[in-house]
Amino acid sequence: MKRQAKPFFDATRIPGDLAPIATEASPMLPGDWRTLRPVVDRLKCVKCAVCWLYCPVQCVVEKPRWFDFNLATCKGCGICAQECPQRAIAMIEEAA
Ligand code: SF4
Numbered sequence: 902m903k904r905q906a907k908p909f910f911d912a913t914r915i916p917g918d919l920a921p922i923a924t925e926a927s928p929m930l931p932g933d934w935r936t937l938r939p940v941v942d943r944l945k946c947v948k949c950a951v952c953w954l955y956c957p958v959q960c961v962v963e964k965p966r967w968f969d970f971n972l973a974t975c976k977g978c979g980i981c982a983q984e985c986p987q988r989a990i991a992m993i994e995e996a997a
């Protein structure tokens with residue numbers, strides 16, 4: 902097999918500012934950009950914890966008589982509302 906004359910990838914030839922890589926985590930949380938938020942009907946919630954089980958970012962929090970949401974980290978995906986067997990969660994638009 903014929904050898905390559907020069908290395909296929911030579912990192913030393915890439916200018917330092919060509920492809921900047923993020924090295925600092927953003928201080929933004931999902932609550933800063935979410936468009937919909939979950940609201941639980943406290944009378945319908947039976948504390949089955951299905952919403953807690955399905956939430957992909959684990960922002961469902963247990964209250965003494967219902968389950969609620971940490972709105973700083975909730976991204977508004979609506980999975981909890983889809984999965985709630987009691988239809989106790991409504992997704993409402995964030996105020997502009
Ligand atoms: S899934 Fe619905 S009924 Fe079950 S704990 Fe969550 S909000 Fe309450």
Ligand code: SF4
Nearest residue numbers: 956975976978979981
């Ligand atoms: S909307 Fe999505 S991120 Fe927010 S509580 Fe429901 S499942 Fe979790």
